[in-house]
Amino acid sequence: MRFKKPKPLPGKKPTAIRLPFAAEKPAEGTTVLLAEMPGPVIRGQEKHAPDICCGKCGHVLILGMSRKRISDIVIRCFACQSYNYLGDPSPN
Ligand SMILES: [Zn+2]
Numbered sequence: 327m328r329f330k331k332p333k334p335l336p337g338k339k340p341t342a343i344r345l346p347f348a349a350e351k352p353a354e355g356t357t358v359l360l361a362e363m364p365g366p367v368i369r370g371q372e373k374h375a376p377d378i379c380c381g382k383c384g385h386v387l388i389l390g391m392s393r394k395r396i397s398d399i400v401i402r403c404f405a406c407q408s409y410n411y412l413g414d415p416s417p418n
Pocket of ligand 1: 385
């Protein structure tokens with residue numbers, strides 16, 4: 327199987343999303359994904375989904391998947407160890 331090089335889109339790149347984050351561990355019962363490698367923790371197939379990045383340092387956590395398809399999980403950033411919250415951002 328051969329892959330074509332993606333053509334650059336005319337116009338702008340999708341904007342990257344930065345997640346709300348916290349330095350402390352989330353409450354018990356929360357699903358936490360620990361990023362153990364520098365690459366993205368989740369890779370999907372959605373070509374137009376924006377990159378989802380660590381709210382603190384901008385490290386890419388999720389590629390190719392829109393945020394609304396991922397429910398309440400927390401991802402610990404490989405680069406800065408912050409806990410990034412998906413799902414509904416807290417009101418503060
Ligand atoms: Zn980070």
